[in-house]
Amino acid sequence: MMEGDTRVHAIYKKDPEEWMQYVYKQVTVQDEEGAEHTGWVFTIDPVSETIVLAQFDQDGNVSIDIIKGSTVTKITVINNNTELYRVQLDQLFRPASSLDLTPDEMKRRQLLLKSWLEKNRIPVTVDGDILTIADALFIEPPYGFENCRSTNEIVLGRIQGLIKNMPEDHDKW
Structure with missing residues (x-):
């Protein structure tokens, strides 16, 4: 950062707790191209603001969608039930x-x-x-x-x- 530069990284502007409010909830994420990604939030990286979504089908299969934080324009919570898929989300990357x-x-x-x-x-x-x-x-x-x-x-x-x-x-x- 150059002297007199007032640009501050987003990590210093947004409290990571703000991101934590989305974990385990079902959300729709809209990106800069207008595409919508729907899933259950596994995690959000507070530095890059990248969102990891999981979608569960009826057969128990899981698909993962990773949305780069720089492309996100809007996040909408569509299901607040954090207990619905908590166990499955917690076990996603366990041995x-x-x-x-x-x-x-x-x-x-x-x-x-x-x-x-x-x-x-x-x-x-x-x-x-x-x-x-x-x-x-x-x-x-x-x-x-x-x-x-x-x-x-x-x-x-x-x-x-x-x-x-x-x-x-x-x-x-």
């Missing part, structure tokens, strides 16, 4: 392995992994459904090595290695 597990199986996996890490002298805390290691690594359901998040590559690699080598029956010995 299939986590979708097949019951809540009891998920809890069992969480406790099994927690005990394995503790046996290996790794301090683990449980925060809801996330396992946390020293605020440096987070393990999300379904608690596989691919479900680890960390900015520390060394810690990430070591914990993923431990998870990969965890015996199925480690809790029995």
